[in-house]
Amino acid sequence: MHQMDVETAFLNGELEEEIYMVQPPYFVHPDYPEYVCRLLRSLYGLKQSPRQWNARFHSFMQSIHFQRLHTDVSVYIRHFGSHFVILALYVDDIVLLATSLPAMNQIKRALTATFRMSDGGELSYILGMQVLRHRPTHTMHLTQAKFAEGIVKKFNTSVHKHYWTPLPLIRQQTYSLHNEDTTLWVHDPLSKEYRSILGSIRYLVTCTRPDLAFALYARSTT
Structure with missing residues (x-):
């Protein structure tokens, strides 16, 4: 069980509408100060950003042959022969569960090749929950x-x-x-x-x- 984080997740969303904004302070074009910018990607603060980020991530997961669960649309699963990987997404926090380390690393490489990611290693703390594993007894405890x-x-x-x-x-x-x-x-x-x-x-x-x-x-x- 590993965890990863998508850096500036909402900036990955591709906009479907035409949206314009004024030029940011200190980044105004000297020759065209009266011009406005047309956004090609979503920004934090746009109401479309969460949805477009989710659509972008879902499209990526489909491209690497993951299937989304009908009972929980934030969870994806993929089989690698006798092994499988489960990915759970919460906005920009990702939990990865795999039956083998090579399968885990393969998905990590695909994620980091597409998005700016930070690798948190083995899952220890997620969404206010601390994960405690005791390998000798094959048990796991969640505590808040x-x-x-x-x-x-x-x-x-x-x-x-x-x-x-x-x-x-x-x-x-x-x-x-x-x-x-x-x-x-x-x-x-x-x-x-x-x-x-x-x-x-x-x-x-x-x-x-x-x-x-x-x-x-x-x-x-x-």
Whole structure:
């Protein structure tokens, strides 16, 4: 299991529409300062950029004989005789799984020949999840301890008590956020701070901590 990153991914998208922009500051043509630029590739900030990057990458994967899964359009698979490679793409983050190192390296060479890539080596940390492998027992563990610690640090919730999970249903409608110099009591579930905390914890639930789902749902609906 290896990981790679596409550098400036959105710049690889090929535009279908005619889009023009003013000349960037300090890059104005001295003879034609009133001219505008016609874009041939997508740029960061264009609403078309994510879609065009995805279309460009999909076209490339088809050209090297990968098939996209119908159940998850971000996952591709290709067989090499008795071996196979699985590629998962999340915007510009790539996870590669292969049954042999030569097959893995072949795909890496194809990727780096087409896009500007950075090779992260063996998969260790992806999308807030840390990957821990224990080869003697052929096991793998996913943990989001660092992500959870980041939530605690961001919202300064270290003063709160610890509880075992799964949590019991507690009817509570008042939530507190502790800052360095003040304590803000949030009574409105739609407040920005409340939604931010809830969204952060929901990501834990989605990835590695389904045991938090009941407590989170119960608290968010009281």
